Structure formats: structure tokens, C-alpha cells
Amino acid sequence: MRQSELFLKTQREFPKDEVAINAQLLIRANFIHKLMAGVYSLLPLGFLVREKIIKIVRAEMNKLGAEMIMPALHPKAVWEATGRWETMGKVMYQFKNHGGQEIGLGPTHEEIITEIAKPIINSYENLPLAIYQIQTKFRDEERPKSGLLRGREFTMKDLYSFHADQASLEEYYEKVKAAYQVIFKNCGLKSYVTEASGGDFSKYSHEFMVESAAGEDEILLCRLCAWAQNKEIAEVKAGDHCPKCQSGVLDKVNAIEVGNIFKLGTRFSEPVGLVYKDKNGVNHPVIMASYGIGIERLIGTIVETHHDEKGILWPEATAPAKVHLLLIGEAKAELKKSAEKIYNGLVKEEVEVLYDDRENVSAGEKFADADLIGLPFRVIVSEKTLAQDKVEIKKRNEKEAKLVKIGDLNKALNNN
């Protein structure tokens, strides 16, 4: 990637109105563009981060079910069956098309997937089954806020599972719980499985919480054994001993909910008529669960938890590229030529690299932008380094830079 061709222009000033760190940094660094409250474009760098996160999510999800994609436009009738056309009316965008047909924009997909599953799931022999999608959701949030943390239009990974009995559900649910922990860890986040409101079907659902001052939720947390409970349902308070390990003392902390898993039971299968036949040919409603991860919220959470006063510090797995290659002194033709050669070498080695090839940009500005954008490695090519046939390499999260031979660059990048 050449910076001069990336549709990229960083801003020197923080946006006036934004208070949330993730909004300030992502807008300044030009990862995102706000069109209206809670509605953002992902510019090339932001788009790449999204791709990285989706890749991490898919890697785990594909072990648990097949991927599909459902529409965002939903007819009223499907939602009326479960009563949610009415009850979700506040958060669901609802309108009439030119023919007068009532249509909603999907805030979630339980109704739709249940409808789809009807002709597919007929017998206990078909179960269990699971399917997921990564798709755009629309929610008419009354108060979108905190940059990417609460939007009106966002990408969600939603997984739905179908079971003949409770034991099967429990087993699968635990698998997903484990997979979610892997996903968040792979995104560079420390998440806590948190007990939360469970609805009619089970005592608890589980939220995956990342500690952050920017979080809207408050949780009671045991740092000793990682037990956590949402304050909304908490039967304990800060300072109490942990009900699980008994020895830890509970903290009350703010947290961002990056994922949620929920046992639905027959809440949707029953009204929609999704049933299976048991061995005796008797119909039973399918037992279901749903599991969600907000992709853009995850981007915002990473920025909230990985930044310093100069900019973002992307965890390598989620960074838009691994290396920021800076050419200092591009006016000199031989320097430019060497930098191009190093850039092409990295590309050839399939190292993800953002090459700051901009002309007439001062060294200081390139440094400032590199810190702001926050790729894991910064590599500098300049007269100074080339005099020794070397480049300078520095990690974003370290102070010290070191010089390495050009031929050893790739090795140095991998040894870190």
C-alpha cells in the first residue's frame, strides 16, 4: 500500500465534538468518517482493520457452523409472528414501500433464521445445527454515542444454534463461550465472561466484557478468578468476597460489551412453528440459542484499550498492516530508489506494509502520522541509515529503535 494512493489524509486537530477516544483517534487518523450520529464509513485503513477482525472471527466460527448471509429488509409478517414488530418498534426502523407494504430493517435475525430453518429442520436426526452470518444490522438507537461503540448501522456476527434437547444446547453453548474467548484474545483484548440477565429461558446469559472507562456497563469483577457479573443483576457489591473463588475481593469497573451469548429456548421456534419430530414422530419446538459479536464495536474497543497520547497502538493481528515504511528525504533520487526497492522486497515477501511515499512532507509529519496510525512496526529509510546499508526499525510500543541490515529486515520483523 502506498500512502499517497490510499485515500488518506490525517487531521492535525482532534474533532471538536468528539469526546470518546476511539472516535477522536479513528477520525483524526482517517480510519473512519462520520456521516451522521452513529453512522460511519470505514475508510481504507478502517476497512482493513474490519477485515482482520472478521478473519479472526471466521477462523473460530467456521469450526462451529456454516456461514450464510440474510437480508436486511424484512417483511412485517415475519416479525408479527413473534410479537416483536410491536415490542422492537422503538429500535427497529420501520417504513412502508411505495406499494404500501410494511417493511423493517433488521436489528437482529432470530425471526428470519427461524423461518429459514423450518423446511430444513424436520427431525431429531437433523439436530443439532448451527449457522452464522456477518451482516449489517440497523438499530434506531435513541442516543448513539462514543464513536464506534454504539452505532445505528453496524456489522454483526450472529450465530444461531438449534437443538433437540437442553443437554445438546448446553454443550454447544460452552463451545461457543470458549470460542469467543479465543476470538477476543486474538484481537488483543482481555475479556471477562460476565453473567447477565437471562430472560425467560435461563437464569443467565453471558456477556463478554472488556474493562474500559469508556464502557457503558458496570460489572462486578474478581481479578483473582475472573468471575464477573453485570451490575444490573448483581447480588453482590464491590468489596464483597468473590462468590466463586471465595478469596478474591470484588471490584466494580466499567466495561464494554463486545459479545453476548443467549439461550433462547423456544421463544422463537414456538411462535414461528419451527418443530422437529422425535423418535416417536411427535412434534417438539426446536431449542435455540443466539450468539453475537459487534465488529465495529470491537474496533472501537481495541482503540480505547490500545492507545497513547500520540495515537493508536494496534495489536498486530488487527492492524491494517504490519509495517509502516517511511522514506525520509525523498527528494534525493537514489534514496527514493532504495526505498522503492525495500518496499517492493517487503511486498514480495508478503509482508503487509504501508509505504509513506508522500513527497514534500516533512520528516516530523511522517513520524507524527506513523505514531497516530499506529502500525506495530515503523521502518525508516534515510540517508543516515542507507550510508550503513541499513534501515531503522522500531516497534510502536517501544521507545528504542535499532538499525538492521537491509537484507535482514524481514528476519528482524519476524523475530519480534
Add this chain to the structure above:
RNA sequence: CGGGGAGUAGUAUAGUGGUAGUACGCGGGGUUCGGGACUCCGUAGCCCGGGUUCAAUUCCCGGCUCCCCGACCA
């Protein structure tokens, strides 16, 4: 949805009842070239509608938008 704050150039800001100034950016010239360098020239703006007034970006009313707190968030 209740409460608070704010809308002046691409961004950040100053200011005025007589149509607006600065910095960065952007275009051009020159000097620079390892932490947002210097310099000269240029470019670009008062959220929308109504009212008061000879005259409104400024005062009044209404609207829209954005941010924050709260409520809401299977």
C-alpha cells in the same frame, strides 16, 4: 425520550447590528529535509427558515444537526 452544551473555511478557533480575522490544510514560488521547518503569494466560511431593523453572521422565535449526562438497550 427528559436534562445540559454547541453550530463561523476542509480542520481548530476569534469577532461584530453595517457581510468576517487568525492558525493548520489546500494551490503556486523560493529556502529546507530525522519529530507536524521557514517564507512569500493565493484559495476557502457565518446550519436552515421566519421575525425585528434602513441593515442580521450578530437580537428574537421556530426548526435541523452534533456532543455530553440520564432513561432505554430480547
